[in-house]
Amino acid sequence: MIKFTNVFKAFPKGGLALKDVSFHIAKGEFVFLTGHSGAGKSTVLKLVYADEPVTSGEVRVSGFNAADLRPRDVPMLRRRLGIVFQDFRLLEDRTAEENVAFALEVTGARRSSIAARVMRVLTQVGLAAKAQAYPRELSGGEQQRVAIARALVNEPSVLLADEPTGNLDERATRGVFQLLRDINASGTAVVMATHDLDLVRQAPYRVIELQEGALVYDSAVDESRDQAATP
Amino acid sequence: MNLTIREALLAFRRAPLLSALSVTTIAFSLFVVGLFGLVAVNLQDALRGVAERVEIVAYLLPGTPIEPITLATKDIEAFPEVQSATYVSEDSALARARAELVEFRDVLQELERNPLPASIEVKLRPRFRDADHVNDVAERLRGFGFVDDVRFGRDWVEKLDRLRQVAAAVGLVVGAAFAVVAIIIIGTTIRMAVLQRSREIAIMRLVGATNGFIRRPFLLQGAIKGMLGGLVAIGLSYGAYTLINRWLIQASFFSNEQAVAIVGFGTLIGLFGSAASVGRHLRRV
Numbered sequence: 001m002i003k004f005t006n007v008f009k010a011f012p013k014g015g016l017a018l019k020d021v022s023f024h025i026a027k028g029e030f031v032f033l034t035g036h037s038g039a040g041k042s043t044v045l046k047l048v049y050a051d052e053p054v055t056s057g058e059v060r061v062s063g064f065n066a067a068d069l070r071p072r073d074v075p076m077l078r079r080r081l082g083i084v085f086q087d088f089r090l091l092e093d094r095t096a097e098e099n100v101a102f103a104l105e106v107t108g109a110r111r112s113s114i115a116a117r118v119m120r121v122l123t124q125v126g127l128a129a130k131a132q133a134y135p136r137e138l139s140g141g142e143q144q145r146v147a148i149a150r151a152l153v154n155e156p157s158v159l160l161a162d163e164p165t166g167n168l169d170e171r172a173t174r175g176v177f178q179l180l181r182d183i184n185a186s187g188t189a190v191v192m193a194t195h196d197l198d199l200v201r202q203a204p205y206r207v208i209e210l211q212e213g214a215l216v217y218d219s220a221v222d223e224s225r226d227q228a229a230t231p
Numbered sequence: 232m233n234l235t236i237r238e239a240l241l242a243f244r245r246a247p248l249l250s251a252l253s254v255t256t257i258a259f260s261l262f263v264v265g266l267f268g269l270v271a272v273n274l275q276d277a278l279r280g281v282a283e284r285v286e287i288v289a290y291l292l293p294g295t296p297i298e299p300i301t302l303a304t305k306d307i308e309a310f311p312e313v314q315s316a317t318y319v320s321e322d323s324a325l326a327r328a329r330a331e332l333v334e335f336r337d338v339l340q341e342l343e344r345n346p347l348p349a350s351i352e353v354k355l356r357p358r359f360r361d362a363d364h365v366n367d368v369a370e371r372l373r374g375f376g377f378v379d380d381v382r383f384g385r386d387w388v389e390k391l392d393r394l395r396q397v398a399a400a401v402g403l404v405v406g407a408a409f410a411v412v413a414i415i416i417i418g419t420t421i422r423m424a425v426l427q428r429s430r431e432i433a434i435m436r437l438v439g440a441t442n443g444f445i446r447r448p449f450l451l452q453g454a455i456k457g458m459l460g461g462l463v464a465i466g467l468s469y470g471a472y473t474l475i476n477r478w479l480i481q482a483s484f485f486s487n488e489q490a491v492a493i494v495g496f497g498t499l500i501g502l503f504g505s506a507a508s509v510g511r512h513l514r515r516v
Contacts, residue, residue, distance in 0.1 A: 049437070072441065079439035089434050093245050105234055106440035150438065 001027050001158060001189055002048055007057035009043055009213075017043045019214045020057075025191060027157065030184040032200050033193040035210035041193035044210070045160050048191070049081055050074045062157055079107050082151025082159040082188075086166035088143045090135040096122065096146045097131040103150045121149040125179060141172025148179060152188075159183060161192040165199065173199070238448035239455065242428075249424060250456065256420045257460025258467065260413035261497050265468040267409050268489070271402045273482045278395055282360040285391070287353040287369050287383045293321075295349070295377040303375050304351055312359040312368055321349045348379065362392045414500055417460075421453055421504040425512050432512065442513050449509045450502055457501020461494035468493075 002025040009018040018040050025031050033041045046052045047059050050069055059066035064077045090099050100118045109117075122128045125145040135143050144164060151159055161180060165173040177199055184190045194200065200207060209217035243250045291300065300318055307316040319327070324347040329336060353372070355364060365388050369381045425432075435445050465485075472484045485493070 075436070075439045075441045077439075078437065083437055089430075089437065091431055091434060102435075103438040106435060106438055106444055108444075154439070 001025050001029075001062060002191070003058070003060040004044070004047075005058040005060075007047065007059055008055045009040075009047065009052070010055045016213050018047075018210075019212075021210075021213075021215045022057075023208055023215065023218055023220075025158075025189060028184070028187050028189050030181070030190045030203070030205040031192070032205055032207045033191060033210070034195060034197070034200060034207055036195060038212075039210040040213040041195075041210060042162055043213075045083075045162050045191070045193060048158075048160060049083055050077055075106075079154050080156055080158070082148075082154065082156040084144070084147050084151050084159065084161040084164045086163040088135070088140075088147045088167075090143055090146055090150075092135055095132050095134055096127060096138065096149075099135070099146055100150045100153050103153050107154060117153055118149075121153045122146075124152065125149045139172065140168050141175055144168060144172070144176050145179065148176070148183070152183065156188065158189045158191060161190065163193055163195070165194065165196060177202075235447040235451055239451040242424075242448065242452050243455075246424075246427065249427060253420045253424060253456050254459045254463065257417050257457055257497055257501065258463035260416045261461055261464035261493060262467040262471075264406075264409045264413050264496075265464050265485075265493055266471060267406055268485065268493070269468060269472060269482070271398075271406065272485060272489070274398055274402075276483055278391070278398065279357070281391060282357070285355060285360040285365060285383070285388055287355070287365060287372065287381060289351045289353065289372040289375070289378045290348045290380045290382070291350060292377050292379045293348060299377060300349070300351070303377075307351065307353060307372070310368060310371070312355050312364050314354045314356045316354075317352045319350045319352055321345050321347055324349065351378075360388075360391075361395075362389045410496075414504070417457070417500050418504045418507065421456075421501070422508045424452075425449065425505070425508040429512065445513065446506070446509050449505045453501040453505025454498050455501070457497040457499065457504075458494060460501070461497025464497065465490050465493060 002023075004021050004023050007018055007021045008016060011017050021040075021044065033044060035041055043052070047054055047066065048061055050061075050064075050066060054066050061077060062080050064073060069077065091102065094102065097118055100121060101114050104114050104117060119128060119131070122131050125148050127142060127145050127149065130138060130142060133142075135146070138146065144167075148159075148164075159180070164180070165176055168176060173196070180190050180192060181203065207217065207219045208215060304316045304318050307313055322345065325342075325345050328347060329340075351372070353368065355368065359365075359368075362385075365383055366385075369383055372378055372381045432445055469484065472482060475482050
């Protein structure tokens with residue numbers, strides 16, 4: 001699904017954002033990507049959705065190899081991913097419904113099918129009643145739910161979430177996290193970058209930790225080694 | 232395609248002030264170009280009016296029989312440069328003099344013998360009304376044996392030539408300068424519209440919009456703005472023309488083709504300005 005092999009990423013002004021990072025995320029997994037700010041979490045996600053080129057090593061994402069990606073392949077790759085950010089990135093002058101529909105329109109989806117699909121995902125994130133509201137009329141948690149609905153409407157196989165609860169209070173954080181767990185339970189892989197360790201401890205998911213661009217801990221690898229070491 | 236149209240029109244509704252500002256900027260830029268165009272059109276009209284009076288007169292030797300003259304007139308009319316060649320007999324020359332030179336009517340009445348020679352008056356086709364061609368035709372007229380003398384205002388034709396060259400050079404340089412300024416101003420305006428929506432463009436890319444999908448509404452919008460700006464510019468030019476016509480001088484307005492060309496110019500600047508701005512923006516992010 002997502003496979004990093006010996007990936008290096010240089011900053012444009014020198015220095016390394018990622019140093020020899022390798023991991024494999026399988027279909028349907030839930031993975032926390034943790035580490036301090038600047039540890040390279042966002043860089044990993046950016047390489048996944050091809051916002052930046054790889055310096056060296058190999059990045060494979062649902063059948064695409066980042067090295068062979070032509071500019072016109074990038075939109076096709078992104079349509080297979082759902083992406084959610086800390087700052088929501090909604091279009092302020094469109095309603096919740098229009099924001100979600102937009103993600104379908106850009107793919108050239110049949111217009112007759114759009115309204116029903118949009119309502120379905122808005123219902124899934126619990127915002128069907130606020131379909132006509134503009135982002136400024138919604139709370140932070142609700143805006144993030146709209147963003148998640150937009151990420152889901154194309155039925156991606158992976159949902160990437162970059163600090164999705166970073167701007168939310170505790171209650172909203174719990175709600176959004178539960179929503180991501182539900183989404184994962186229905187078969188979508190979720191990669192969530194976060195530095196909220198309370199959240200990480202709450203759930204028994206795989207954890208990949210980065211420190212200054214290097215992968216220092218991967219629960220999938222380290223735990224299986226621990227288990228193998230124990231007689 | 233109708234999604235493109237919808238998005239382009241939505242942009243007008245969502246940012247009415249900026250859209251109106253763009254259209255106004257385009258309109259005034261094109262208006263300046265249009266005003267200059269009006270001056271050029273009228274100057275050209277005036278020059279054409281003057282050039283129409285370019286005429287070569289071949290005076291004939293007295294007593295030349297009419298047959299060779301008729302043949303020669305036919306020959307002259309067949310010159311590629313010549314629009315018309317008219318034979319004026321001695322009698323009609325006198326009659327014309329009597330009619331036109333009222334002050335000398337008495338003198339002309341009392342003549343015992345007609346002193347005026349017969350002549351062939353030659354008018355050239357519009358594009359041959361310059362010094363070189365006039366000289367050339369005059370030279371050929373001198374070649375006829377019964378032609379006594381050939382007259383045309385040599386100095387005058389040469390001055391006209393010079394005037395035309397100056398007008399063309401000034402028109403080209405100033406017109407090009409105005410057009411470049413208009414293109415720069417319009418390009419900047421369109422760039423503002425693109426930058427204002429850069430966040431939206433970034434989000435479109437994140438959800439998997441192709442560059443073509445992002446570009447199309449901008450192109451349509453740019454073309455519409457350019458066209459509206461062109462139409463407003465024609466309206467403003469017409470207003471200016473009406474005022475000039477009423478208070479200053481008798482002037483002429485653009486032909487329909489010229490008006491369409493100005494609107495087309497606006498539309499194209501809008502289209503290509505948008506293409507350049509969006510293209511640059513898409514390459515950058």
